[in-house]
Amino acid sequence: MTFLWPWMLLGLGVVPLLAGLYAVMQRRRPRYAARFTNLDLLANVVEGSPGWRRHIPPVLYLLAIAAVVVALARPQLVTKTPRQEGTVVLVTDVSGSMNATDVNPTRMAAAQEAAHTLVDRLPKGFRVSLIAFSSGVSVLVPPTTEKESVHAAIDRLSPLGGTAMGDALATAVDVVKAALAPTDGGSGGPAPTPEAPIRAEGEAAPAVIVLLSDGANTVGTYQPLDAARLAAEAGIPVYAVALGTPDGVAVVIDPQGRQRTVRVPPDFATLQAIAETTGGRAFQAPGADQLASIYRDLGDRIGYYEEQTDVSWAGAALAGVLVLAGGTLGLLWFNRFP
Known part of the structure; x- marks a missing residue:
């Protein structure tokens, strides 16, 4: 008070x-x-x-x-008042390093549990999209208010492959633009995406991207900071979460099909630069409890505004x-x- x-x-x-x-x-x-x-x-x-x-x-x-x-x-x-509407795009790393067990029970399991928490804390009118990335990028759920479909897609996440973080972020920007683009009354289809930012200066963002990754960008067309600039130009803040500890190791499959044990430290410096470029915020989650707390706070931060x-x-x-x-x-x- x-x-x-x-x-x-x-x-x-x-x-x-x-x-x-x-x-x-x-x-x-x-x-x-x-x-x-x-x-x-x-x-x-x-x-x-x-x-x-x-x-x-x-x-x-x-x-x-x-x-x-x-x-x-x-x-x-x-008091916290729920926002009437908004779009949240969950961009989740499903590369092979998500098998690491430095986060109990695994990085992947902790990420799935935290994602469920975030989806549940968002107001009913919010649209949620789920994008998974490893060596490639998949839009598993387009923006929807049906949270059950998002929960089901989260449960199906499975780690394998490299880390195309830049491509995933660029795809998320395209998903947001498509979701917020005005429709053409004549044809019923989406109108061309405007060049102006999605939000005005000082205005609450109608869409945000929550990016979770546990390693450095290894493959893809876009570099992470190039994709971050695309998000910044569109006025879309990115909340970036670095999952795991510097000493984390994972068993991965190399191009020859052989199993190798490699160190998989999270690239917090890149995630922090992405957040700063877009006007979002970066977080470090060395454990499952910290990740769950971050996602709970993000749910409150994104879905509600404080009113005196x-x-x-x-x-x-x-x-x-x-x-x-x-x-x-x-x-x-x-x-x-x-």
Whole structure:
């Protein structure tokens, strides 16, 4: 919670002052009682001491003053509001290095589980696409709101081959452009893709790319940074995730069909450069827990926006309730208000 006028909270200092004044007045009560010289008559007039009950209405009034001060400071509550629509393209590495077990149980299994989490956290109106890449690139699911088909495709991912990261990113840009291109009312087909960026300056992106890779680019037509510039020109931010540890190893098949054990460290430097070029963000996920946390956060970051709501009314309402409660108890117990 934040405050629009936080300096008003200085007014809370009056509450302990009033509490101290009340305590002083209570300590002086025995002196007033001593002035009544006929103690036998006093015992007949006063039925009994109210005890602790006499302190409750003043405490309620002090709390009401504190609530009013907080209301005057204009408290702002930050809430997450789901976006109405958007497109998320999951670009997932399925190269042979995803068999590495430095991420429990394997990099591939951890990536699949995290992808399921991300898809589930996106708002219902979002379209999701799944692209898998190894030596080649496959658009497994075009942008759709049917999350079941995306989940099914994620479960079918299987690691094999090289790493065509640049080609996968370029394909994802084409998928986003096709999904967001206006339709031609005459023919019903997509109109030519506009040259202008998909989003204006300072405007929330209607589409993002989530790129997960566990190694360096090894094959393909596009270099990763060339594809990143295509995304930047289209106004599409890329959130890049480097999966695995520097010491990760995997058993791969070489061009001669022989099995070899090779080191497969993630290329975080390239992924970070891609994110910076496109206005996105790069993450390192050395383990399954970190990857799951990153994908959960990405789901919130992409699918929701933070909105500040003025809740001053709550402080004012609470103050009113406290004053009413204090007055009611005073009338019931002592026949006076306040």
